[in-house]
Amino acid sequence: MCLRWLSLDEYSSSKLYPDGRTPYCSTCTAAAYYGLTQEQLTALYERSAGKCGLCGGTNENGRRLSVDHDSSCCSGARSCGRCVRSLLCSACNSGLGYFADSVAVLRAAAEYVEAWTATGLRDVPEEPPQGGKGRRWAKFRLSAAAYDDLLTSQDGRCAVCRSLPGARALSVDHDHTCCPDKRSCGRCVRGLLCGRCNSGIGMFKDSPELLRTAIAYVERYAN
DSSP states (O other): OOOOOOOOGGGEETTTTTSEEEEEEEEHHHHHHOOOOOHHHHHHHHTTTTTTTSSSOOOOOOOOOOOEOOOOOOOOOOOOSSSSSEEEEEHHHHHHHTTTHHHHHHHHHHHHHHHHHHHOOOOOOOSTTOOOOOOHHHOOOOHHHHHHHHHTTTTTTTTOOOOHHHHHEEEEOOOOTTTSOOOOTTEEEEEEHHHHEEEEHTTTTTTTHHHHHHHHHHHHHHH
């Protein structure tokens, strides 16, 4: 513990304690969680200058940057301290988590997005075959037959990591630079992805450049 006099804002809320606050400040709590001393964590924040160590941005909600560590060393949320890499914005930290720090999958994701950009928009019929709309037509303008065709063309696997679907079907992925919301015009449907790859690409803003920056980041700290 740092034994400093601090304002109440430095202490997290908690129903476990009579005064509604944790007994340790947020810096000491985070330092212990990631296997760092309070001085090491403070130095990490000072070196970052408030910028994400991957994309150079900040959190849009104003929250502090997240401590990132190598999940191949410590697979859980906590860290031994030796594998702490830097501070990241929430999006980049989550994105790396969805891709499990895998350079191979990050590279496959970048190539997947780049290949779509080179291919261009799909042709979408005004109406699907009679009785063939299926549940994805309203949201993605993708008929049941078109979904099955995509699935067959991908050998039934995620288009990025090549994993087989579990209990849940593969998600329909679309280019958010065309349709930024959850719905798609249908023309920008790219392929079918597992939940992790679909979310990971979204966290990296559908940007192959940012995905390749993530590759360089992981490789830099692996050496």
